[in-house]
Amino acid sequence: MSRSFVRNEPVGACGRWGAVLIVVATGACAEDDGFRGEVPEYVGDAVAFGIWSPSSTDTCTSAIHDQYSTIGPDGYRYPTWHPAVDPATGCTFGHEHGRDPAGSELLYEVGPIPFGYANQHLQAGGFGAPRNEDHVGHKVEWENDIQMDGGGGGNVVSIECDVLVKLHQGTHSPDAFTNNMHEVAYHIRCSDGTGFSATVLTPIGAAGELVVECDRDVHIDAGTANPPISPDGGGRRGIPASTCVEESVLNPEDGRARFDNALHESWEISVSLRTEGGHRLVSFDPYFQVRDPSRYFDIATGALARPIDLCYVPGIQGEDRCEALGSDSVGWNDPRSPFKGVRRFVDINGNRIANSNGPTIWYTDALGHHGRPEPFPGGIRQWVAKRDNEGLDLHGPTIGRNRSYDAPGVRAPN
Amino acid sequence: MRSCRLGLLAACVAVGISVLPWSARAQSPERAPRSSGFWWSVSAAAAGARLTCDICERTRDGGPAVEAAIGGYAGAGVRVGVEGGGWTFKDEDFREKIYTAGVVAEVHPRPGSGFHFIGGLGWSGYRANDIDPDPEDTGFSYDAIRLRVGLGWDFPMNASWTVGNRVTVDASSLGTLHDEGAPIANSVGLSVVRFAVYLRYR
Numbered sequence: 001m002s003r004s005f006v007r008n009e010p011v012g013a014c015g016r017w018g019a020v021l022i023v024v025a026t027g028a029c030a031e032d033d034g035f036r037g038e039v040p041e042y043v044g045d046a047v048a049f050g051i052w053s054p055s056s057t058d059t060c061t062s063a064i065h066d067q068y069s070t071i072g073p074d075g076y077r078y079p080t081w082h083p084a085v086d087p088a089t090g091c092t093f094g095h096e097h098g099r100d101p102a103g104s105e106l107l108y109e110v111g112p113i114p115f116g117y118a119n120q121h122l123q124a125g126g127f128g129a130p131r132n133e134d135h136v137g138h139k140v141e142w143e144n145d146i147q148m149d150g151g152g153g154g155n156v157v158s159i160e161c162d163v164l165v166k167l168h169q170g171t172h173s174p175d176a177f178t179n180n181m182h183e184v185a186y187h188i189r190c191s192d193g194t195g196f197s198a199t200v201l202t203p204i205g206a207a208g209e210l211v212v213e214c215d216r217d218v219h220i221d222a223g224t225a226n227p228p229i230s231p232d233g234g235g236r237r238g239i240p241a242s243t244c245v246e247e248s249v250l251n252p253e254d255g256r257a258r259f260d261n262a263l264h265e266s267w268e269i270s271v272s273l274r275t276e277g278g279h280r281l282v283s284f285d286p287y288f289q290v291r292d293p294s295r296y297f298d299i300a301t302g303a304l305a306r307p308i309d310l311c312y313v314p315g316i317q318g319e320d321r322c323e324a325l326g327s328d329s330v331g332w333n334d335p336r337s338p339f340k341g342v343r344r345f346v347d348i349n350g351n352r353i354a355n356s357n358g359p360t361i362w363y364t365d366a367l368g369h370h371g372r373p374e375p376f377p378g379g380i381r382q383w384v385a386k387r388d389n390e391g392l393d394l395h396g397p398t399i400g401r402n403r404s405y406d407a408p409g410v411r412a413p414n
Numbered sequence: 415m416r417s418c419r420l421g422l423l424a425a426c427v428a429v430g431i432s433v434l435p436w437s438a439r440a441q442s443p444e445r446a447p448r449s450s451g452f453w454w455s456v457s458a459a460a461a462g463a464r465l466t467c468d469i470c471e472r473t474r475d476g477g478p479a480v481e482a483a484i485g486g487y488a489g490a491g492v493r494v495g496v497e498g499g500g501w502t503f504k505d506e507d508f509r510e511k512i513y514t515a516g517v518v519a520e521v522h523p524r525p526g527s528g529f530h531f532i533g534g535l536g537w538s539g540y541r542a543n544d545i546d547p548d549p550e551d552t553g554f555s556y557d558a559i560r561l562r563v564g565l566g567w568d569f570p571m572n573a574s575w576t577v578g579n580r581v582t583v584d585a586s587s588l589g590t591l592h593d594e595g596a597p598i599a600n601s602v603g604l605s606v607v608r609f610a611v612y613l614r615y616r
Contacts (some may be wrong), residue, residue: 150469155505156542156554158471192598244465253426391596 035110035187035197035383036073037361041152043075048116052079052135057335057409058094059087067094070112073381078114081140084281085408092305092409094335096342098140098166099400105144106164110187110197113140113166118183118201118366118380119408125365125378129154129203130229131181133170136413137170138183139288141346143399148190148348151393161190163348165286171265171341172413174304176237177222180207181230184269186284194353194394195385196282200368202271203233210297213238214247215262220299231367236271242305249310251318259321263307263339265290273364273382275371281355281362281384286396287347294332294339294412308341320351335411342414348396356388363366435544447491447525451616454484454495457580459610461501463512463557465592466603468595475510477503479608483518491522497534510542512606514584516560528569528578536564536585538604551594556602560587568614576614583607 049069053062068082084096090336097115115138123130142164150157164184170176180203188197192229200373205211207225212218218352247345248262272283298305311322318326321338330336364371370383461479465471476503485495494517501512506605523531538560543553543564564582584606591599 112560150598154471155473155475155503155508155510156465156471156591157593157598159469388596389598391593392598393593409480 003356010342017116017164033096034360035179035381037381040071040073040075040172041273042071042077044077044328046072046076046078046114046116046120046137047077047132048119049077051097052093054094056094056333057411059409060089060091060093064089064091067204070114072117072163074117076114076117078116078120078121079126079135079138080112080115084405087363089398090092092361092407093138094170094409094411095408095414096405096407097138098344098405099292099403100143101142101164103144104142104164104184105162106142106189109189110164113164115166115168116183117185118199121378121380122201122366123378125370125376125380127366128229131224131227131230133168133183134170134173134175134413136172137168137175138166139344140164140166141344141400146348146396147353147397149393149397150192157192157392159190159192159194159392159394161188161194161348161351163188163396163399165346167267167269167288168191169267169288169290170413171290172295173227174222174295176239177210177297177304178208178225179230180204180209180225180233180237181227182267184271186271186286188284188351190351190394192386192389192392192394194351194389194392196273196351196353196384197382198271198273198282198284198368199368199380199382200273200364202269202368203231205234205265205360210239210241211236212241212243212297213266214240214244214262218243220297222297222302226359234268235268238264238266240265240293242296242298245296245305245307245310251314252312257316257322259307259310259338260291263293267295271368273362273368273371273384275362277386279354281353281358281371281382283350283352285349287349289345289347290341291343292339293341293414294337308332308334308337311338333412335409337412339378340410340414342405343404343411344345345398345400345403345408347398351394351396352389353385354388355384356386358384358386359383360386364397421482440484447477447522448487448491452484452486453493453614453616455482455612455614457481457499457612459608461608461610463501463503463510463540463592463604463606466605467601468598469589470602474607475503477501477504477510479512479606479610479611481514481603485518486600488538489518491525491530493520494518497536501608504545504594506544507545510540510547512604513539513541514560514606516562518562520566522568528567530568532564532566532580532582533547534560536560536562538584538606540591540604546616553593555595556589556604558586558602558604560586560604562586566612574616577611578614579609579611580602581607581609584609
C-alpha cells in the first residue's frame with residue numbers, strides 16, 4: 001500500500017482519494033450530489049486529532065501517525081484509518097483500526113472516515129457536556145456486494161448492498177462499563193435504492209449500566225457515565241463479567257477452558273436519524289462483536305480485570321487462547337498477549353429508510369436528532385437516499401467473522 | 415434443491431403424459447369435433463413460477479399446481495370457459511402461492527385432431543409468507559392481469575371423457591409487489607410455466 005494516499009490533504013469529491021484512485025479507475029473526477037459535497041476549506045484541527053502518542057513497544061512517532069488524517073465535512077482535520085505498520089518506515093503504531101477501507105466500493109463516494117466528527121460537534125449542537133473518545137477505539141469494517149435478506153428467506157427478493165461502518169469500540173479500558181455514548185459512522189448502498197450515510201454519537205444501552213454478555217438478564221450498575229447527562233439508548237453493551245470467566249474458563253463443566261465463550265463482547269446499537277418533527281428518516285441496528293477483549297468486569301470488586309492474568313492460573317496456563325504463551329509471562333499490554341481486541345465482526349441487521357419525498361442531504365445534531373435540510377451550528381451532514389423501504393425487511397448478514405486484525409506490534413490498548 | 419423438486423415433479427408429470435394418453439388413445443379412435451354443449455375439466459401440473467423485477471430473486475421455484483375449468487362450445491372444436499387454479503412452493507418455513515382466475519379458450523385448428531391452442535386472460539395473485547407468521551405479518555403480495563398461451567393434446571377415452579397433456583405459460587406484468595402491505599417494487603412481472611395432465615368431460 002502506498003502511504004501517499006493517506007496524507008493530510010483536504011478531501012472532497014476530488015480530494016486525494018479522487019486524485020490517486022478515482023482518476024485512474026474512471027478517468028473522471030466529478031462532483032456528485034451525494035454524501036461528500038464540496039471540498040471544505042481547512043479551518044483547524046479537531047479535538048480528536050493529534051491525541052495519540054507512542055508508548056511501550058510502539059516505534060512510530062506522533063508525527064508519522066498524524067500524517068494519516070482527513071478533512072471532515074466541517075473543514076476540521078481529523079485522524080482517519082491507517083495501517084498498523086507504517087509502510088514507508090516500517091514502524092509500528094501498536095494499534096489497528098480494522099479493515100483497510102481502500103477495498104470498499106463506497107470509498108469514492110464517502111471518502112476517508114473522519115474519526116471523532118460527531119464527538120467534535122456534540123456541544124455545539126446543544127448537548128450540555130463534551131464526550132471525547134480515545135484514538136485506538138475507532139474500528140472500521142466493510143464488505144462489498146453482500147446478499148441481504150429482504151424477507152421470505154431469499155425466495156422472493158434478492159438485494160445486494162455495499163456496507164462501510166466504523167464504531168468507536170474500545171475494549172481495553174473501563175470506559176464502556178459506564179459510558180454508553182460512542183461514535184458510529186454507517187454507510188450503506190443497496191441495489192434496491194436503499195442507501196444512507198449516517199454519523200452520530202449514539203447512546204448504546206443504559207448510561208452507567210452494563211449487561212453481562214453471558215447472562216443477559218443481569219444488568220449491572222457500574223457507576224456514573226461520562227458525561228453524567230448521557231441519555232439512555234436502545235440496544236445494549238454486552239460485556240464479559242467475572243461470572244462468564246468463572247463459567248467458561250475457571251470452572252467449566254467439562255473442565256475445558258473456552259476463552260472465546262467467556263470474553264465475548266456484543267455492542268448492539270439502535271440508531272435513527274430523525275427530523276425536527278420526529279419523523280424517522282433512517283434506522284439501523286448493527287451488532288458489533290469482539291472475541292478477544294483485554295478486559296472484563298469483575299463483579300466482586302466492581303472494577304476492571306485482565307484476561308491475561310487467567311493465563312497464569314494453574315490448570316489454565318498453556319490452554320486454549322493461552323497456548324501460544326506457554327510458560328511465558330507477559331503484561332496485558334504486550335503484543336504477545338492473545339487478548340487485544342483484534343478479532344471482531346459485525347452483524348449488519350436491519351436497515352430502514354423513509355425519505356421518498358425528502359432531500360438527500362440532512363443535518364442533524366450529533367445524536368442524530370432535529371434533522372433539517374439546511375446546516376446549523378453543531379449540525380452533522382448526513383446523506384439519505386430518496387427512498388422508502390417500509391415493508392421491506394432489509395436485513396444483512398454477519399461480516400468479518402473470520403477476520404483478525406492482528407499485525408506486528410499491535411497490543412492492548414487497541 | 416429447488417431444481418431437484420421441480421425435476422421430480424416434472425418427471426411425475428412426464429410419466430403421466432406418456433402413460434395416460436397412450437392408454438387412452440389405445441381405447442378410443444379420433445372423433446368428430448364437438449360444437450355445442452358444456453364441458454368441464456380438472457388438471458394437475460408441475461409448474462415453475464418466477465417474479466421478475468430489479469430486486470426479485472432470479473430463481474424459478476417449482477411446485478405442484480391444480481386447475482379447474484368449466485364452459486361451453488362456441489363452435490366446432492372451440493371451447494370457451496372460465497378457469498381457476500392454484501400453485502404452491504414451500505422452502506423450509508416459507509410458502510409461496512399463486513392463485514389464478516380468468517377466461518380461457520381452446521381451439522382445435524384441425525377438426526378431429528387432439529392438438530389445440532390455448533389462450534386466456536385473467537388475474538394472477540401471488541402470496542408468500544412464513545408458514546407460521548406473526549399475526550400481523552401479511553407477507554408478500556402481488557396482483558396483476560395475466561395472459562395465457564399454450565398448447566395441448568387431447569386423447570379421447572370414450573365419447574364423453576378425454577385425458578390429455580398441455581403446456582401453458584402465464585405471463586403477468588405491471589403489477590406492484592407489496593411486503594406487509596407496503597409497495598416494494600413496481601413494474602413487476604410474474605411468469606408461470608405449467609406442464610399439466612388433465613381430465614375433461616365432454
